[in-house]
Amino acid sequence: PHILVLNGPNLSRLGKREPGIYGHRTLTDINAALEAAFPDVSFEFFQSEDEGEIIERLYDSEDRRSCAGVVLNAGALTHYSIALRDAISAVTLPVVEVHLSNIYAREEFRSKSVISAVCRGVVSGFGEASYHLGVQALLSLAEEGPK
Numbered sequence: 566p567h568i569l570v571l572n573g574p575n576l577s578r579l580g581k582r583e584p585g586i587y588g589h590r591t592l593t594d595i596n597a598a599l600e601a602a603f604p605d606v607s608f609e610f611f612q613s614e615d616e617g618e619i620i621e622r623l624y625d626s627e628d629r630r631s632c633a634g635v636v637l638n639a640g641a642l643t644h645y646s647i648a649l650r651d652a653i654s655a656v657t658l659p660v661v662e663v664h665l666s667n668i669y670a671r672e673e674f675r676s677k678s679v680i681s682a683v684c685r686g687v688v689s690g691f692g693e694a695s696y697h698l699g700v701q702a703l704l705s706l707a708e709e710g711p712k
């Protein structure tokens with residue numbers, strides 16, 4: 566199966582960015598670990614600081630039709646991007662929302678996700694493992710077959 570791992574703003578800075586919250590591993594480390602853990606999955610990795618590019622990438626995967634789903638860490642877009650929410654609603658691909666940190670255990674403004682309701686499910690708070698759990702969730706869905 567083919568899976569898109571999509572990361573939004575500031576996730577390019579992982580490793581250097583608030584390591585007490587987000588850990589010391591870079592996005593490159595995290596992506597490499599996914600490839601090692603799931604040798605049968607063909608991964609596509611994309612990160613952007615730009616909301617529009619994230620949305621376009623989502624539509625690209627939808628149109629290619631070969632994609633089993635998307636693991637999405639939308640970063641701060643999670644909390645305010647109605648445009649991203651609408652794009653997730655517009656695609657039929659399953660999207661799993663993931664976060665390194667537990668967004669419910671931090672500042673009040675992070676406890677609201679505007680995308681959760683249109684995602685297939687949410688994984689938040691397990692650090693790098695959140696991505697692995699997201700991939701696992703998509704593989705389980707793919708095994709269940711088309712709805």
Ligand code: DQA
Binds near residue numbers: 638640675
């Ligand atoms: C995050 C949580 C968001 O609140 C924050 O804006 C991020 C990262 C996480 O992975 O824990 O950029 O999505």
